[in-house]
Amino acid sequence: MEATPGWAIEAIVRAGQRMDQRGWVPATAGNISVRLDADRIAITASGFHKGFLDAGSVMQVDLAGKPLTNAKPSAETLLHCQIYRLDPKAGAVLHGHSVAATVLSMEQPGPIRLANYEVLKVFEGQKTHDTSLDLPVFDNTQDIPRLAAAAEATIAAGTPLGYLIRGHGVYVWGPDMNAALARLEGLEFLLACELEKRKLQR
Ligand SMILES: [Zn+2]
DSSP: OOOOOHHHHHHHHHHHHHHHHTTOSOTTOOEEEEEOSSSEEEEEBTTOOGGGOOGGGEEEEETTOOBSSSSOBOTTHHHHHHHHHHOTTOOEEEEEOOHHHHHHTTTOSSOEEEESOGGGGGSTTOOOSSOEEEEOEEOOOSOHHHHHHHHHHHHHTTOSSOEEETTTEEEEEESSHHHHHHHHHHHHHHHHHHHHHHHHTO
């Protein structure tokens, strides 16, 4: 097996530090991955704090989630693999557990509508703030294949935002790590705004 390239480790380490600084990956929460080629990804192994990653906390798996290096994969590795399989343009996937994503996803049964925010323009295909996007929310379960089945159609349809898991966190992806981080930052900003807005309305 080829060693994980330095650029991939660096991208994952830096993304972990960024997500940690913003408070999006408490304790050992979250997972970060990048595509290495058509059949392999590099991904954070199970149990590491995302603010303190190094080469030893990054492993390789194939797109079925099978480990290619000697480390324990997180259960949610399969959700990363699913995104790479369904979206050939996906080059990096981020999963975090922010306060806003956790609280808002528990507030209502359906998707979260994000409307009239200037920041909506950072998402693909959005030319104006005068629009709305629905962020899909799926019920949390420890049965990862079941969660993947629930998310399958949304990913295949090319959701511009990503998706939430109820009471758990967010998945976003992009063509490379910088694009995925920009998308996560945009989405987390929108979720934080939405949470504040709902507090004011009470
Ligand atoms: Zn998680």
